Amino acid sequence: MTREDSLWIRQLIEGNDLAFKMLYDHYSPKVYNTLLSYTKNAEDAEELLQDVFMTVYNTAKTFRADSSVSTWIYRISVNKALDFLRKKNSTKRFGIFSSLYKKDSAEIKYESVDFIHPGVKLENQENARILFRVIDELSEKQKTVFILTQIEDLSQQEVADILQTTRKAVESLLQRAKANLKVALEKHFPERGNSPKNPS
Amino acid sequence: MENWKDEILSSMKGAERSEVPAGAFRKIEQQIKLQKQKQVTPLRWLAVAACVTAIVGGNLFFILNYDQTTATSISNDSYSVLISDFNIYSNE
Incomplete structure (x- = not known):
């Protein structure tokens, strides 16, 4: 699989969008489940999944073959998830100054x-x-x-x-x-x- | 003794992967499309540069030639006054 996904990356750099779809189909379940374990929320995990694959699409050129594609994609996912949690925690810390309710709805933003x-x-x-x-x-x-x-x-x-x-x-x-x-x-x-x- | 804690720690072993939301890839494609639309191509940069050069060049040309135009018109006016003065005196 390593050889195959390296080929997808090369094709993606050359502008082949089908290669990007293949990469997505192969890695999205792994990425999504990892993100779900961090965020504990399906909506946030989906949003981060999009973010991860946008980063993959935009930075494929910078991918260095010294690590596997799997390692690279997992690294992006972990970094995105940790950034998300840091932001979420800092917002929570300042929660006293901001509403605990979502805009335009009575739904609580920080559910237990x-x-x-x-x-x-x-x-x-x-x-x-x-x-x-x-x-x-x-x-x-x-x-x-x-x-x-x-x-x-x-x-x-x-x-x-x-x-x-x-x-x-x-x-x-x-x-x-x-x-x-x-x-x-x-x-x-x-x-x-x-x-x-x-x-x- | 530690059984219950170990059971909790290993409770995710053998868990199935949950399915990726169906429309996620389409949303990514839309984001890519939007990104491409926003991107400024070199040809567009060239067109913008040409427009800026034309505007700046036009303004410079106008500023540099403005003094000469006004000077000429002033001198023409004084000459015509002289001519008219001369005509008035010659009629008398």
Whole structure:
């Protein structure tokens, strides 16, 4: 696939829009699901998906073959998602000065996040809902490593390439992410450990 | 002991990918089209440059020739006055 998508990039640079469609068809599910894990909102994920592929279209010329197309597209996606969260958080911080309601509607802009990933198995839905509630307590890097390895199922080496770091660093970040998530779970859901279903 | 936490952490394992919204690619195509329309081609730049040069050149030409035109008209006026004065005296 690497050879094929490198060819698509070359064709895209030459102005072949069909190559762009092929690239989109191949990568959009991966990109969209990654963005969904960050944003926890289908509308925001779709908007960012468009943003990611516009960047791919406009910067294909700058793509260097020293990394794979997959790595490059994932890197763009992660950066866009993190930028989006930073902006969202800063807007929230200044929320005292701005309306909490969307313009022209009574809908609340910052709804409490109770996200259920559309692809999750029915029996795991409650656990996944809890996971997405505590995942925001992680730092940007820990969150990225956790999402890419545990949700997107990428290898540690692939994640290391995306983050331009070493596999060891990714392994360490993942361990810390898991430890921090466990602390957050104990803090926010102490009753889960005492339930008869899950004796702790 | 840590079972419940591990279960939560691995709850996304084996999850299916959710489908990309159907109209997303069409929206991207529209954005690209709009971007292309907004883009200024070299030919358009050339046309803009030609217009600016013509306007600036025209104005410069007018400014540079303005003094000469007024000077000529003034001298012509004084000459005609002299002629008319001469005519008046010659009639008397």
